[in-house]
Amino acid sequence: MQTDWTPVALSHDIPVASAAPGRIGDTALAIWRSASGRIAAWSDRCPHRGMRLSHGYVRGERLSCIYHGWSYGEDGGCKRIPAHPDLTPPESIRVPVFACREASGVVWVAEGQPAGAPPDLAGFRGLRSLHIAAATGAIAEVFGGDGPVLRVKLGPVAVIALVQAFGDETMLHLMAPESCDLATLDALSDAAEALRRNIEAEATA
Amino acid sequence: MILYDYILSPSCYRVRLMAALLGAEMTSRPVDFHPGREHLSPEMLALNPAGTIPVLTDGSLTLRDSTAMLSYLAAGHDPEWLGEDTPAMRATVAQWLAFSQRLTSSAGAARAHDMLHGPGDIDVLRRAATLALRELEAAISAxxxxxxxxxxxPRPTIADIACFPHVALAPDGGLPLDPYPSIRLWMREIRALDGFIEMPGIHRLHELKPEPGPMPDIRQTRTTRDPKQNA
Incomplete structure (x- = not known):
């Protein structure tokens, strides 16, 4: 399945009031969730000194840089500079904001303004995100599919593999059927580990 | 109780962190590990022939293994931290304590290589560390x-404290933690514990600190100071 959206994380890995690193293409992302639950994906760079905003902290509806505490609001604009508490920060201090949606427990990000909504993966839930030290092509080859959303079998279970280019390597976001019990989820996690070992062994062979 | 201590050592920080979480009183005796190599001085080798730090002394007792120090502190102050509820929990704790040694010899050695000119083949060390981090990620996700x-x-034990420092500092050894969402959330929980202390490279959760207020007006202080006091 093709889509303009890139899966960058599983929703359950970014709890309320936290920030996490991610990427889209070659761009590093700060993916963060506000206190009210709003998800956002920004360029992972504080305009002040270039520190990664994914190392930052969330208070209320703002993300703050860990370095000097500059804090940024929903639109990516700088709202507060702690060393100059009386200053209204100029409009030009702004973090690039990416289109970001949450659907079926997946955080999707796009460059530009995509026409459609992210894929509907009803009936599935996020299991794990696994980093694989091999290009996305190697994963597509194993699964025999194309595009970022692959409906495949892992052992006896029909799962969804979301394949994301992560630099030269890959992030695999694995979705399991909602009906799976704990033992099946554990078995799927083990199967994904085995799959990664095989793919990486192939890639380095 | 005296800890022969080095501020940049993850293994020493394990013990400082455990003591802080338990509210245990301990005197830190700094050892000039780098560049002074004081851990290999005759006095230190007399305490610990292996030449490693930390070393913990308490009266006539001398401990030379940092995970043993965690056990000692927990048993003496709050045995809940030993994680001995069931045979399975007790064995699981023991297994993670042993695993923490794998972290020391892989991620810890990679960091020592990159930061303190430590020995070893950096590619081999990073590969071993990646395997250990993946194992940890899978276990925490479970x-x-x-x-x-x-x-x-359901609660933190000495196993978490043993593993935490080398994992948190893995990026110093060229091992980014970006690919490990469960490890990141586990570290958040540890950093949020009551009594948590920092070390260089590991900070507490900023979210838990109050929003800083306005800066104090230092000009006021200067103009009202009595010049004679400085004379």
């Missing part, structure tokens, strides 16, 4: 599926 996050059960 705990999360059960509504838990700590390694051996």
């Amino acid at each position: 705990q999360r599926r059960r509504g838990m996050i700590f390694l051996a059960g």
